[in-house]
Amino acid sequence: MASISVRDVANRAGVSVGTVSNVLNKPEKVNSETIRRVHEAIDSLGFVRNDAARQLRAGRSRAIGLIVLDASNPFFTDVARGAENAAQDLGIAVLTGNSDQDPEREQRYLDLFEEQRVRGILLSPVGELTARLERMRSRGVPVVLVDRRADLEGFSSVSVDDIQGGRLAVEHLLQLGRRRVAFVGGPVGLQQVADRLEGARQAIAEVPGAEIEVLPIPQLTVEHGRLVGESLRARSSDELPDAVFAANDLVAVGLLQAFMLTGSVRVPEQVALVGYDDIAFANAAVVPITSIRQPSELMGRTAVELVERELEDPEGAVREHVVFPPVLVVRASSGGAIGSDPGALSA
């Protein structure tokens, strides 16, 4: 029951505690025969290093804290995966907390991470945290904002250029010869939605004769996509747009379902469809959906690297804002590579 400590290992191996510690942390300073004996003792006693004691001495832990907005959103699980992979390479760990868009839960995870003295925090913020983060920074704990451009001054961040993403989507539609584009998304209060729309408008403005119609929705869900899809279906064919850009893939799935349900709107013949995020389901939809991919895994990886870089440069004014370019992934819903006969889609 009594826990096994370095002292026990030292006794068993016939060396001092300092030597055991050196075997664990600086083996190059220890005679190889001694190393062997110590490891033997460790194995036979089943010794497991007590991380609390180690980090008490070290002053900081070997873990990075990650707080995500929504653990069920594939985007964030990919970010987390990227962070874990990067951390693994560095021999550190990632502790993941899910704020679930609740400022109170977010606070609790910040408390926990502060008490744990994590080496840094990756955060996609919900609540108002300026004062709090200011304090962490003054303590020398790096904070990296994920998926939000530097709305908080003085913190590093990783994000995606959503304006560029919007451009990519609509330029693709325009290149297909489409001219009457509908944008389905909302609420426009959301930075991401506003940026995507802005990019779409920029692309439209560059092509004479192209026009855009904005169809606002209160939330980015399958249901609201479907509702808009049904209202579009009811239009006469000369009122129908020939292309739709959905602010995310869930909305695109809803639109597609409405179009498919009666088969009265053919995708992509009558309406070409582009979504955003490139979630796994975009590829698995009835008609695979063209989408804008965010390099989510790379974002997580980069965020971890930014934390470590700030740590290595303690006095540093090293605050970086890494903005990733989005990538267009063309699939059947905009007439890209189609597995089966497109004609079959009209049902």
Place this chain on the structure above:
Amino acid sequence: MASISVRDVANRAGVSVGTVSNVLNKPEKVNSETIRRVHEAIDSLGFVRNDAARQLRAGRSRAIGLIVLDASNPFFTDVARGAENAAQDLGIAVLTGNSDQDPEREQRYLDLFEEQRVRGILLSPVGELTARLERMRSRGVPVVLVDRRADLEGFSSVSVDDIQGGRLAVEHLLQLGRRRVAFVGGPVGLQQVADRLEGARQAIAEVPGAEIEVLPIPQLTVEHGRLVGESLRARSSDELPDAVFAANDLVAVGLLQAFMLTGSVRVPEQVALVGYDDIAFANAAVVPITSIRQPSELMGRTAVELVERELEDPEGAVREHVVFPPVLVVRASSGGAIGSDPGALSA
């Protein structure tokens, strides 16, 4: 830069360190005026308790470790949410790691959690861990298996009765008058798949004239569901089953897509469809899919409670296997509540 400790707080408040500790942990033993002064000192200095020191003294941390098989599977995010909610009520934290079905990652998280001296571990295991878990148990660290019945002797577990789930699904189909049921799932090596099929067979056996056809697939994915769906679509109508039970919702979605694509198989008129897991997408599919719900959040919550119960009963032989009943959720794909005109589904 120098970290602020209880000693600093004590000086500032003009009391001893013992008193500061008591304010933090046993305020009922401290004079209320003293409490006030100490809190004032804490606030003005920005003191944050060092959890490493605290748990070094305590011998164990205030966190429970959770290792999930697949963080992108909604089932596990729900389990995690349940565990976090339960932990919150108890004033402890949950550290979540994603093994991603990789035994090596699973090992690394176990190492981490052992070094952190977590109070307990919730685990949906991938690799062979008997020896390892045995050691943890002998150290008095409770281990609770999630979503696996006690294939490892002597550990508590939470799981769902998948045999019962299979029964529910097929009994429902039989009650609708269907008699020719197809089961789509695999690999049968998977305990869950085998159990669901077993339950289905039991239900079939109780109704004279009912028969079941097993259509095996190598993986529970949308793609494989779609492939089977296409082969069914090609059958003549008297060879077609009048009901399909899919081993999970992803497979059901694939089947549905194949049926809808040409509209040659009408759901639910020609074929009634039931899935398993009740993922969010089941409700958001073109035709909402009837499914078997697992109480995933409750499972997470219960697992945390089992850990705490084992801790309170140190010598205890308290090893419980909690098996939850699955729940049938009826939707349009089996002719349940349908929003719009069912006839419209035939396209």
Place this chain on the structure above:
DNA sequence: CGGCTGTGTTGAAACGATTCAACAATCGCA
């Protein structure tokens, strides 16, 4: 007044790993 109870407070010991100045042993070289 002496003894007793109850309420607050104190400060040193303990938790277990890491660090580092000091020491020991061995070797090379003049």
Place this chain on the structure above:
DNA sequence: TGCGATTGTTGAATCGTTTCAACACAGCCG
């Protein structure tokens, strides 16, 4: 042989919190 350099090893001090035996003090009673 003597001296410095090199390589290994030692063990006490340290990190910040909690615990606990000991103490101080006030109030009460016989």
